[in-house]
Amino acid sequence: MTAQPPVPDSFFSIHRHGFARIAVATPSARNGDPAGNGRAIEAQAREASQRDVDVVVFPELSLTGYANDDLHLQEATLLATLAGIESIRAASEDLKPVLLIGAALSRNGRLYNCAVAIHRGRILGVVPKIYLPNYREYYEKRWFASGDGTDGLTIEIGGETVPFGPDLLFAASDRPGFVVHIEICEDYWAPFPPSIDGALAGATVLCNLSASNITIGKSHDRHLLSASQSMRCLGVYAYSAAGHGESTTDLAWDGQGEIYELGDLLAESERFSRGGELLIADVDCNRVLQERMRMPTFNDAAARRGHPETRFRRIAFEQGLASGDIGFHRPIRRFPFVPNTPERLDQDCYEAFNIQVDALVTRFEATPGDTMVIGISGGLDSTHALIVAAKACDRMGVSRKNILGFTMPGFATGDATKSNAWKLMEAMGISAAEIDIRPAARQMLSDMGHPFADGEPVYDITFENVQAGLRTDYLFRLANQRNGFVIGTGDLSELALGWCTYGVGDQMSHYAVNSGVPKTLIQYLIRWCVTSGQFDETTDAVLTAILDTEISPELVPADAQGGLQSTEEKIGPYELNDFFLFHILRYGFAPSKVAFLAHQAWRDKTTGRWPIGFPDAKKREYDLDTITFWLEKFLFRFFQTSQFKRSAIPNGPKVSAGGSLSPRGDWRAPSDSSAAAWIKELRAAMGRG
Structure with a gap:
């Protein structure tokens, strides 16, 4: 910057x-x-x-x-x-x-x-x-x-x-x-x-x-x-x-x-x-x-x-206007989608988790099939979709073996996430399998004449989406073969940012059980499942390990120093993006006001209300320049480049009062709109034209 x-x-x-x-x-x-x-x-x-x-x-x-x-x-x-x-x-x-x-x-x-x-x-x-x-x-x-x-x-x-x-x-x-x-x-x-x-x-x-x-x-x-x-x-x-x-x-x-x-x-x-x-x-x-x-x-x-x-x-x-900073006497939640008081902790998490579980039960019972198909990556979203599916099976009295979990390693899949995926599937007692997508991906890249097929390290969007698309192709065809339906894993934060590939698993499925849950809430719900005893100790240990893993799509191989492809380095911290999303989606605030509120919440480690159960190590701070840098990128992604993906999402339950992005529910917008007005308002307020 x-x-x-x-x-x-x-x-x-x-x-x-x-x-x-x-x-x-x-x-x-x-x-x-x-x-x-x-x-x-x-x-x-x-x-x-x-x-x-x-x-x-x-x-x-x-x-x-x-x-x-x-x-x-x-x-x-x-x-x-x-x-x-x-x-x-x-x-x-x-x-x-x-x-x-x-x-x-x-x-x-x-x-x-x-x-x-x-x-x-x-x-x-x-x-x-x-x-x-x-x-x-x-x-x-x-x-x-x-x-x-x-x-x-x-x-x-x-x-x-x-x-x-x-x-x-x-x-x-x-x-x-x-x-x-x-x-x-x-x-x-x-x-x-x-x-x-x-x-x-x-x-x-x-x-x-x-x-x-x-x-x-x-x-x-x-x-x-x-x-x-x-x-x-x-x-x-x-x-x-x-x-x-x-x-x-x-x-x-x-x-x-x-x-x-x-x-x-x-x-x-x-x-x-x-x-x-x-x-x-x-x-x-x-x-x-x-x-x-x-x-x-x-x-x-x-x-x-x-x-x-x-x-x-x-x-x-006539009251007059303050010309500058006179302080701020108001509690600001850094994580507005997340419960942040002890008395609301169990209630809110119980409701959020059971909204998803009950919605999936209803959809499963209404669907002419007897299995649920999920791609398990070892990341947060697929983990949460799986534990929701497991609870749905328990509630219906259906064996968890009816959940068909597939881990599908690609060119950048890490040993840790693959190991966590297997440990989680085994701990949950589902039907687990592995399909290596690399041979099919190489064939497709070769058929396309992509340089990677000839050994060149070209990791462009085509390289990434060939892998993402193949995983979804396998899941849908496996659902056809095994008399089931595909459970989507993509979350609300990804839909807001357009950080999902059109027509593949994080955007497309038969039922998008996570589509109403932002990334920060998913982290917290998984943690709540651990602390509230929803599963056994073996499952809890795997869930904790997954929570401690850096968020990455794992579509591009690690660099020479072993650094992973980082989602948050590309699109900004999810904790900031979820803050932006809440105040823009729920209240329609001007970008300058969102920046002001974010600055009040995040300007140092002592400000803002923290959710119960988040470790102190996660307490970060962001200065105003950092906040506005990522906010402008959020505005461009949200208002200009990603609505077409949201306009074609499958069904999924609304979970948070902060809103959903379903085109049939809370959010209806043209797919070809411009973000210019929002970006202009932010820059003008910041004195940057």
């Missing part, structure tokens, strides 16, 4: 890539002390501003305290609340974030439980709570009026008239897609939370100012509601509950804060903390919008609700 010009500072800005920085604050409170609580709010607001936060969500009634009971109706409390709001408004003039604070405000002879939005010395608007709990320990209707039906109204605060009602959205005028909706505590415990209409009207960040006393098991319930609301509304959900300092006369408080995005937990605060917590996460508004575009159901829901955007008022605020 040649030296590149410096990357513009703008590339490193989270705002350029559609992120907003959200904070959930849980300050210590004191009941009946709006002035003291206001000072605590101001202190956290300053800290948030110093940390480049865009929006801070404080708890419900954070100015007065929630557990005030009849003190809510005292005139002194109401006056102190207004004074507290004015103090916070004045303090906010030099602060960056939008502050969402909780306060009880009177209007037209009624008292409302409200969220007040304040930004740079301006009160943007006031949102009243709609659903007032009045059961068990709650009796809010004793003090408050519901905000239902107050759409389109205003309220006087500090001599100014500001928008008032549940029909308010707060939209950043200089950040397309950064739109905030507010609801308060009980609102999201209701069967139809107001945030649903807020999301359908265009809000991407849904905020909940809550008090919510704690009881056993309630933390789980909050997580469940926040996760489901962020998933159902295809948005971000930021939740702040009251914490230390609230009255414990009859209740207790844990100060739970959490930030979810499309069902994914980005951050959660320490509960029962005596000090003020400030939980920060960078949320992806661009991801939210991309997901909504991909789901017509979202638009259908908006239409069914009469397009709520026509009923909401948008209050604009």
